[in-house]
Amino acid sequence: MISAHPVFRFAPSPNGYLHLGHAYSALLNFDLARQADGRLLLRIEDIDVTRCRPEYEQAIYDDLAWLGIAWETPVRRQSDHLDVYIAACDRLAAMGVLYPSFESRAEIARLVAAEEAKGSWPRDPDGAPIYPGAGKSLSATEVTALKRSGAPMALRLDMAEAIRRVGALFWQERGTGPDGETGAVAAHPEVWGDVILARKEVPTSYHLSVVIDDALQGVTDVVRGQDLFWSTSVHRLLQELLGLPVPAYRHHGLLRDETGAKLAKSLASTSLRELRAEGATPVDIRRLVGLPSHP
Numbered sequence: 001m002i003s004a005h006p007v008f009r010f011a012p013s014p015n016g017y018l019h020l021g022h023a024y025s026a027l028l029n030f031d032l033a034r035q036a037d038g039r040l041l042l043r044i045e046d047i048d049v050t051r052c053r054p055e056y057e058q059a060i061y062d063d064l065a066w067l068g069i070a071w072e073t074p075v076r077r078q079s080d081h082l083d084v085y086i087a088a089c090d091r092l093a094a095m096g097v098l099y100p101s102f103e104s105r106a107e108i109a110r111l112v113a114a115e116e117a118k119g120s121w122p123r124d125p126d127g128a129p130i131y132p133g134a135g136k137s138l139s140a141t142e143v144t145a146l147k148r149s150g151a152p153m154a155l156r157l158d159m160a161e162a163i164r165r166v167g168a169l170f171w172q173e174r175g176t177g178p179d180g181e182t183g184a185v186a187a188h189p190e191v192w193g194d195v196i197l198a199r200k201e202v203p204t205s206y207h208l209s210v211v212i213d214d215a216l217q218g219v220t221d222v223v224r225g226q227d228l229f230w231s232t233s234v235h236r237l238l239q240e241l242l243g244l245p246v247p248a249y250r251h252h253g254l255l256r257d258e259t260g261a262k263l264a265k266s267l268a269s270t271s272l273r274e275l276r277a278e279g280a281t282p283v284d285i286r287r288l289v290g291l292p293s294h295p
């Protein structure tokens with residue numbers, strides 16, 4: 001039976017303390033779920049083992065509870081499900097849309113600098129240069145030798161081949177993109193180049209785990225910051241390749257105060273625990289992020 005109740009999620013990474021920007025996103029998800037008689041899930045996106053810490057995860061639970069947000073348990077923690085992401089990578093590899101690459105970050109920087117010296121080199125929507133390397137043309141013998149050599153390895157999506165397989169894609173945008181995009185938005189995954197889907201030391205990536213988890217958790221409404229707007233192009237492509245359902249998206253803009261003015265950067269990045277220590281109440285936080293005092 002198809003559930004009529006929409007499913008929202010808040011998906012923070014425990015690599016620091018939550019600040020006002022996170023509070024806005026979490027409260028907006030909570031309010032929208034309430035208004036739609038829906039469910040709110042919390043997901044801990046902790047695949048980056050070098051930056052995530054248990055004390056930050058505990059602080060997420062404390063801060064959200066203090067804000068008056070209720071979520072369903074058990075909470076899904078991505079690091080507990082690496083086997084699921086590895087299986088998805090195996091499927092993509094079997095489809096012929098993944099290839100291994102072995103350049104270090106320093107080598108990639110050198111290749112980009114060489115291209116830029118000749119003219120220009122394209123950058124992705126986050127400002128990072130797209131992959132300049134030759135991983136795609138390595139022979140099977142070279143791949144075996146490089147794997148044995150202990151060189152860093154990343155599995156990359158063969159973007160051209162993936163797009164060729166699935167054709168034009170769209171998503172339903174209920175919020176807005178950085179240039180006001182809304183409604184049926186055309187995906188442009190090609191602007192990201194051959195993105196990394198897994199690394200030797202972490203067998204997944206943000207893009208891969210987010211689409212798998214949204215599907216496995218039955219998420220119907222993805223509400224998140226506008227900084228992730230164009231990542232949705234990659235997410236649509238992966239959903240199509242893996243045969244996953246497609247949620248609706250609502251990307252929200254920068255924080256405004258109650259007069260509609262943009263919040264000062266220093267205030268927007270102050271942690272919730274600091275604000276709480278200074279005597280702020282949950283209602284103050286709602287006012288600061290421009291949300292009504294009750295959902």
Ligand code: GLU
Pocket residue numbers: 011012013045210223224225228
């Ligand atoms: N974990 C991501 C972050 O903290 C958010 C992922 C998402 O909402 O899709 O920025």
